[in-house]
Amino acid sequence: MEVTQVYVEQVIIGALVILTVWVLAAGVLPVIPKELNEIAGGVMFIGGAYVAGILYDRCADSLLERIERRRRLRFAMKRFDLEWPLKRDPFPQFGHKQRIESSVFGYINSRMRILRALTTLLPAMTVAALILNDPGNRFFAAPATGVIYVLYGVLACLVEYPTTHHWKELNTHRAPPFVLEPIVLGFIAMTVLAFEVARLDCEHCVRALEIAIAGTTLTLISAWAWQRVNVTLMQLIITLHSKTPDTLKESA
Numbered sequence: 083m084e085v086t087q088v089y090v091e092q093v094i095i096g097a098l099v100i101l102t103v104w105v106l107a108a109g110v111l112p113v114i115p116k117e118l119n120e121i122a123g124g125v126m127f128i129g130g131a132y133v134a135g136i137l138y139d140r141c142a143d144s145l146l147e148r149i150e151r152r153r154r155l156r157f158a159m160k161r162f163d164l165e166w167p168l169k170r171d172p173f174p175q176f177g178h179k180q181r182i183e184s185s186v187f188g189y190i191n192s193r194m195r196i197l198r199a200l201t202t203l204l205p206a207m208t209v210a211a212l213i214l215n216d217p218g219n220r221f222f223a224a225p226a227t228g229v230i231y232v233l234y235g236v237l238a239c240l241v242e243y244p245t246t247h248h249w250k251e252l253n254t255h256r257a258p259p260f261v262l263e264p265i266v267l268g269f270i271a272m273t274v275l276a277f278e279v280a281r282l283d284c285e286h287c288v289r290a291l292e293i294a295i296a297g298t299t300l301t302l303i304s305a306w307a308w309q310r311v312n313v314t315l316m317q318l319i320i321t322l323h324s325k326t327p328d329t330l331k332e333s334a
Contacts, residue, residue, distance in 0.1 A: 087192055093128055095199040096135030100127075102203065105210040106224040109217030139195060142202045145235055145265050146308070148243040152257065153309060155246055157316050167253040173246040175323040176316065190315050197308035202265075204304060205272035206231065208297025209279060215290050216283040223279045230275065234268030269305075273298050 104112045158164065158173035209227050213220045244251040260266065276297060280290035 087188070088195075089132065091192060091195055092135030092139065093131045094135070095138055095196070095203075096131035096133065097127070098199070098203055098207065099134045099138045100131055102207050102210045105213055106206070106220060106227055109213050109220040111214070138203070139199060141235065142198045144239050145202050145268075146198055148238060148263055149265055150312060151243040151245060152260070152263075153312055154316065155252065157313060158246060161320070168249040171247045171249050172252075173316075175319050176246060187315075187318075190311060190318065193311050194308065194315070197304055197311060200304040201301065201308050204297060204301040205269060205276065208276045208294060208301070209272070211293050211297065212276060212279045212283065212290055215286050215293060216279075219279050219282055222282075223275065226275050227272070230268055230271045234264045234271070237264035238268075269301065 101112065154173060154176065158176075162172060164172050206227055209223050213223055243257065244255050246252070273294075276294040277291075280287070280294040283290035
């Protein structure tokens with residue numbers, strides 16, 4: 083059941099990626115050519131969506147990895163009342179989560195994958211919706227979207243934020259303010275781009291402004307929900323770890 087659930091999630095995520103990229107590039111929604119059999123076309127689309135979903139899930143994980151690790155450290159410091167400098171792994175339970183069996187993990191990981199994809203993809207989907215509103219803007223908006231995603235994606239992956247079991251590195255690591263994290267700067271850049279594209283749409287300016295506001299709001303809601311699910315996961319790990327037999331903890 084869990085394998086099927088993951089497959090469906092990847093197809094959904096991949097379909098959103100394909101639709102977004104297509105609209106950014108072509109300015110219209112994709113349609114199946116009349117020369118192609120509908121069943122064959124559907125199978126090809128689902129297969130392509132599955133592959134795209136797997137690839138984008140990995141990209142989304144990398145984009146949000148620094149934020150996730152910062153949030154995990156902050157949670158552990160507050161939960162266990164720790165102070166700097168660290169003298170041990172502040173959250174050793176997280177490293178043992180694979181040894182803790184729980185059906186709830188599958189549910190939470192499912193929600194995390196979907197919310198992670200939405201958080202990182204919604205800014206591009208917002209610009210794509212604006213292009214559908216005025217296809218002429220794609221010649222400016224599409225390249226700008228690509229540059230922003232590549233630039234801040236590379237910055238997010240360039241310097242890793244240490245995990246909690248690398249606590250010695252955390253003592254010397256100097257993280258930038260949260261607002262200067264690459265993913266946050268990328269979101270700000272995409273928001274500015276969305277409102278600029280909306281401003282350029284003179285014919286449907288009100289509708290374009292509504293799309294830009296709605297897309298930005300949905301992105302913020304998705305990011306907030308993703309972080310809340312992350313906190314739920316960490317709390318669950320602590321709860322289940324406390325119920326795990328000592329022999330299993332020692333072997334971990």
